[in-house]
Amino acid sequence: MTTILALETSCDETAAAVIRGGRRILSNVVASQIDLHREYGGVVPELASRRHITALWPTVQAALERAGATLDDLDALAVTEGPGLAGALLVGVNWAKAVAYARGLPLVAVNHLEAHIYANWLLQPGEDEATPPPSFPLVCLIVSGGHTELVLMTGHGHYRLLGQTTDDAAGEAFDKGARILGLGYPGGPAIQRASEGGRADRYRLPRAWLGDSSDFSFSGLKTALLRATEKYRLPDPPADAPRVPAPGSPFPPHRPARLHPSMPVADLAASYQEAIVDVLVEKTIRAAHAAGATMVLLAGGVAANGALRERLGRRLDLPVRYPPPSLCTDNAAMVGAAAHHRLRAGVQAGWSLDARPNLPLVSGPRV
């Protein structure tokens, strides 16, 4: 069985993992940068790249150590080539190229969205190699901070795009909604937490069904939330009020919205989450039936959302699989799982490999 060291540096997590046979996680280390970016209310690309540079080697060492492996035990190196932040991707790509070249190892370049899908091939607690992997044809809903795509997968590496967002991604909608509600970053987990005990039917926020289309739109929803919260918004402090940069940072911190304490945060968060989940679930079910799928997969950071997982499982009459929450958000184990199938198909990267910030999952015409 092949043993792959996989790296992920496309956004704000520096991650390394050792994966055996494409499904078994020998180690999975994620050095999160969330604390670094939190005070800006979102990821600052330049800070992310700098942190990847200092964090990558210790993260790789920790992953090898936890797997009880050395570079000598590896059959291949895998790295995310895109999509993502150019400077951040470059750190992982260059490290992987250098080490693969020096050690004479095959190098596998992985699409970040494909990696999110392949998180569903990784063994979950209680499973072993005898557990059947996902079956084709399947429909996968990829919902992350930068992407919202419905994809038909007919075999390993074979994708057809069924629909995608026309404006904000689902994760972006969570993040922007959280900012409006003064809940901080990252927004998805914050909105999920704030929703607990809230009344999801208190605010009837808009759903963009876009007719029969499998495309999505979330920008109108965000505007509706802004309107619903307007009367609770307090005036900003004077623009010349001092904002002190964090130690070691050249950027002034983000200034969060000032909101009246009487704002019904739980009801607003629950209603907002419900509006996003509603559209994601109904469109996924429709697409899965229309495509004759045998099962549905959830992938990407928003797939960690409890309401989404629960509702899709309850509403759909097909098997649904989603990774455990820690494998929904960015990690390198999923990169190793995707790389395993690429390697088996004989696909390897050359030494000209470069970061591809806008790499699509599916190129060519829509179906």
Ligand code: KG4
């Ligand atoms: O896949 P991911 O880790 O990074 C990207 O590739 O973008 O996704 C990050 C996104 C963020 O927008 C974050 O708010 C969202 O996933 N997210 C969630 C939850 N956990 C993370 N959204 C809703 N509910 C969650 N529990």
Ligand code: ZN
């Ligand atoms: Zn991601």
